[in-house]
Amino acid sequence: MPRLPARLLALVAGILLPLTGAAAQEPAARPGAAAAKDDAKESPLVSTEWLEKNLDAKSLRIVEVSVEPGVFERGHIPGAQNVVWHTDLVDTVSRDIAGPDKFTALARRLGIDRTTTVVLYGDNNNWFAAWGAWVLAQYGLVDNVKLLDGGRRKWEAEKRPLDTRTTEVAASTFTAPAPSPALRARFGDVLAVARKERDEQILDIRSPDEFSGKVIAPPGVQELAIRAGHIPGSVNVPWAKAVNPDGTIKSPAELKALYAAAGIDGTKPIITSCRIGERSSHSWFVLSRILGYQARNYDGSWTEYGNAVGVPVVNLAGTVWGGK
Amino acid sequence: MRPLTGPVAERSAPRPQDRASAGTAGRAPSRVPYRVLAALAVAAGLAAWAWWLAGQPGGARLALSLSFGALFGFVLQRSRFCFYCQWRDLLVEGDPRGLLGILAALAAGVAGYAVVLGAWMPDPSGTRLPPDAHIGPVGPVLVLAGAVFGAGMAVSGSCISAHLYRLGEGSPTAPFALVGTGLGFVLGFATWNPLYLASVSEAPVIWLPRHLGYAGSLVLALTLLAALAWPLLHRLPEPAGPRPRPEPLRAVFTGRWPVWLGGLAVGAIGTLAYLRVGPLGVTAEIGGRARQAAGAAGLLPARLEGLDTFRGCATALRDAVLTPNGLFVGGLVLASFAAALAAGQFRPARPTRGQAGRGLLGGVLLGWGAMTGLGCSVGTLLSGIMAGALSGWVFGLAMFAGAAGTLWLGRRTGHLA
Incomplete structure (x- = not known):
């Protein structure tokens, strides 16, 4: 897809977004x-x-x-x-x-x-x-x-x-x-980003193996999706990278560098996503409350998207039904 | 140690079980209490293990589990706290003292749990259940599970917890019964889905305090226990003349405790374990490992419907090498071993074919009953009744009935003593 329409869309989205629920978005x-x-x-x-x-x-x-x-x-x-x-x-x-x-x-x-x-x-x-x-x-x-x-x-x-x-x-x-x-992304929002109809960023905080499609769910967790992989256009920064070994959240400077390395610098709205939306709340908290970025959590996450019919999926591992 | 070791060695020197302790401690010379030294070594080992565990990250709970298990095993061994033996004593010998001990355990535990639960859930009337208390579904499957478990007790000679403490006493039947229990669990898993879909899924989970309040539930339980105790108290045997007052150390470490004393201790341990770690139960580890092994061997249904959502002795698959329940059971067996050694009650024997057969068959019945009943005489009966679960009472009644029926049948046909 050429870059120009995407930029245009971003501009339109940028104008439209503040109109929808501007008041509630303001604090975050x-x-x-x-x-x-x-x-x-x-x-x-x-x-x-x-x-x-x-x-x-x-x-x-x-x-x-x-x-x-x-x-x-x-x-x-x-x-x-x-x-x-x-x-x-x-x-x-x-x-x-x-x-x-x-x-x-x-x-x-x-x-x-x-x-x-x-x-x-x-x-x-x-x-x-x-x-x-x-x-x-x-x-x-x-x-x-x-x-x-x-x-x-x-x-x-x-x-x-x-x-x-x-x-x-x-x-x-x-x-x-x-x-x-304003703090919650819905399936339609995510699909619009996946189809490049909207210029937002999706941060997938699952493990690299889940992200690549090698596995559908982490070890010991029930596979609740029919497809493996991730939403097109999303980037992978596992949630745990945002914390120190003692469980405390890293300093804002470290966090900024961590996400900037994945191309997330707060200039575009962010959607956080994982498997059921609970680990991604952790990253939502980091982005939204600590860094002050505009972030929404997609609680449908992979258990919704990975089950949806007819949506684009990226599966880097090339698994079929979770296997080779 | 002098007051204990001297008399113990003397008293038990001519008895056959000394061959056993000689097995672990070399040849037993006349006055050196190797047996007691060995018991002390096991106890020290348990303490050191708990100490080490407590120092590991996240190990406080494991160390506590091990300690509670050891305490429980010590009490079971000292007081011969065995559901089937006490029931048989009443039915065959007419001696109600053991059963009164079980009732004492329940009364103490019911009161102790009420204190804990009242603090944790000031209002029991909502839709919530107290955390991890063993409150299970009540229906025909629970009755069947209890009856089959009772039959397993009669066939193998005791329930699962008693087999575990008897393993520490060197019982020739216990190892077979425990292997059988594992197999019984696998059978239980294999039959679970049809039972769940036909009945368990619709069986109500009834927690008495929700309907009666804590006070009402406590009064009801204590009244029921008193009503059960009343006829038993009228059948107490005549005291056999004045007995010499035993020295305290001998009374604790070599003489048998009266069962009521063991019962009170079980009630206290049950309450404290619930407060700090979780309800007493001895089958979660056995069931969990059986499930893991059977799963690996492809003997299990791909999905056990609804099983992991129920309260009770959870058998959900585990990755950890050391689990709280595994350590509880390990502590139980080792402490019982130490207690039996100290008391001269460690008597290993070569199993006969009959013991092996009865152990295995009875064990399978125990395992099937404990799997479908979501626990055994400890996890479902003791911990359930203590928590105010109707399932504990129902399982208990079915279990005692199943054991009595099997014993009656076995004695008539000459298969059981």
């Missing part, structure tokens, strides 16, 4: 968030040290979103409340995030509103905590929501105290608006 794309500041009020991350010092802060709500059941109950950060990602944050019948009513009830139970500082953390490198941050952001809870840098693992590794008692907080009066569409 705000350039002020680009420089990660040390002040916990400004930064999207809080350190374990900061959190331990501020455990008793009045307007602080600590929320654990872990994958493994029983982890929270057997010891959590003092004052933390539990959110079960696969029932609390989703619609359990149709494949969707929790609707406004359900989310309102959850936020009220957790005592969360727009003025409280919410610190999310969890096991598994904060994957689901980041996913939780993405869900909260869609309901307008953006700047007051932080991730605990290094998550549960770092807190435990530093031998900081855990608690098994139940936390009781006063319910909030939060009422969820309709979820903002």
